[in-house]
Amino acid sequence: xxxxxxxxxxxxxxxxxxxxxxxxxxxxxxxxxxxxxxxxxxxxxxxxxxxxxxxxxxxxxxxxxxxxxxxxxxxxxxxxxxxxxxxxxxxxxxxx
Amino acid sequence: xxxxxxxxxxxxxxxxxxxxxxxxxxxxxxxxxxxxxxxxxxxxxxxxxxxxxxxxxxxxxxxxxxxxxxxxxxxxxxxxxxxxxxxxxxxxxxxxxxxxxxxxxxxxxxxxxxxxxxxxxxxxxxxxxxxxxxxxxxxxxxxxxxxxxxxxxxxxxxxxxxxxxxxxxxxxxxxxxxxxxxxxxxxxxxxxxxxxxxxxxxxxxxxxxxxxxxxxxxxxxxxxx
Numbered sequence: 001x002x003x004x005x006x007x008x009x010x011x012x013x014x015x016x017x018x019x020x021x022x023x024x025x026x027x028x029x030x031x032x033x034x035x036x037x038x039x040x041x042x043x044x045x046x047x048x049x050x051x052x053x054x055x056x057x058x059x060x061x062x063x064x065x066x067x068x069x070x071x072x073x074x075x076x077x078x079x080x081x082x083x084x085x086x087x088x089x090x091x092x093x094x095x096x
Numbered sequence: 097x098x099x100x101x102x103x104x105x106x107x108x109x110x111x112x113x114x115x116x117x118x119x120x121x122x123x124x125x126x127x128x129x130x131x132x133x134x135x136x137x138x139x140x141x142x143x144x145x146x147x148x149x150x151x152x153x154x155x156x157x158x159x160x161x162x163x164x165x166x167x168x169x170x171x172x173x174x175x176x177x178x179x180x181x182x183x184x185x186x187x188x189x190x191x192x193x194x195x196x197x198x199x200x201x202x203x204x205x206x207x208x209x210x211x212x213x214x215x216x217x218x219x220x221x222x223x224x225x226x227x228x229x230x231x232x233x234x235x236x237x238x239x240x241x242x243x244x245x246x247x248x249x250x251x252x253x254x255x256x257x258x259x260x261x262x263x264x265x266x267x268x269x270x271x272x273x274x275x276x277x278x279x280x281x282x283x284x285x286x287x288x289x290x291x292x293x294x295x296x297x298x299x300x301x302x303x304x305x306x307x308x309x310x311x312x313x314x315x316x317x318x319x320x321x
Contacts, residue, residue: 007099011107011296018114054133054197061136061190062118065143068189072182072293076300080097083303090310093319 008077015073019066023059097303099295106292113285120278127275133197136190138278141268142286143186144212148248150180150290151215154222155245158238167305170234173241175297177222179290180244184216199261208262211251218244 117138127134154176160169191209192202203209218240225237255264271279314320 007097007104010104011292014107014111015114018111022114022118052196054131057133057193057197058135061139061193064189064193065139065186068182068186069289069293072178073296076296080300080303083300083307084097086307087303087310090307090314093314094310094317096319 008073008080012070012073012077015069019069023062023066097299099299103292103295103299106288106295110285110289110292113281113288117278117282117285120281124278125272125274130198133194136194138282140187140190140194141279142283143183143190145283146286146290147180147183147187147215148252149287150176150183150294151219151241151245151248153294154180154219154241158241162235162238162242170238171298171301171305173238174226175294175301177219177226177237177241178297179293180219181216181223182293183290184212184219188213188216204261206261207254207258208251208260211247211254215244215247215251218247 121135121138124135124138126132154173157169157171157173157176160166161173191212195204196202222237222240222244225233225240229236252265254260255262268279311320
């Protein structure tokens with residue numbers, strides 16, 4: 001297997017786990033008391049008439065970033081694979 | 097595809113940062129008026145920062161290509177343009193999600209939001225022109241990149257010049273330690289991630305240049321029409 005394929009697989013796995021373990025940590029939040037004058041609150045501070053919980057919006061934002069990065073890395077890997085095939089074909093032609 | 101020797105080190109650093117950033121963000125104080133949704137700030141601002149940085153990198157590469165006919169500059173420009181679109185999409189998606197809670201609407205035609213959308217559209221146009229523009233499109237795109245980068249200062253200073261609903265740039269300098277450290281960490285992590293992704297994309301362009309060379313060799317040898 002060419003080196004770049006191994007590299008791409010490693011990158012893909014590292015990014016996948018980094019994002020999704022990070023996402024898991026985000027889901028396990030516990031409110032903390034701080035000493036800087038910020039007001040500690042419980043829950044989501046959803047205002048009256050508001051229908052979307054903040055946690056869903058935060059999750060959607062984080063999820064989109066993960067999704068966009070993974071799709072982009074996969075797209076680069078796919079393009080690299082095509083180029084590698086083209087190089088192999090051209091090398092064969094030139095060797096004849 | 098050949099990657100630089102330092103590439104895996106940068107990827108490892110980015111991965112470590114991406115693992116640690118959520119922990120730091122969660123331990124940051126919760127903002128009093130917006131609550132949990134303010135945590136989008138720690139991803140939205142770094143996405144915007146990288147989008148702007150990438151637009152400048154693209155412009156620098158384009159200038160190298162336009163004025164010095166540098167092929168490496170052109171490869172840098174096209175790689176950075178793609179990342180401008182990638183991080184621009186993150187900025188334009190995470191911002192409205194935050195805005196929905198903070199302002200009650202996903203989108204307003206505010207000058208900051210509109211100029212940011214314009215930047216995104218310019219770089220989408222860059223990529224389309226590169227893909228379908230045919231011969232001569234590289235120079236056209238280089239000019240477009242310079243034009244796009246000129247939009248970045250306009251976006252940045254728009255909140256200071258015009259009346260706008262978007263928070264001002266001074267919000268970052270007014271952060272306390274509790275919010276400032278996770279924010280700085282998030283910015284650093286995104287920057288390291290950007291370096292890794294840019295190198296990956298440039299390796300693809302280098303491989304493409306190699307393929308072009310082989311095509312020329314095959315043509316010279318009479319193997320291709």
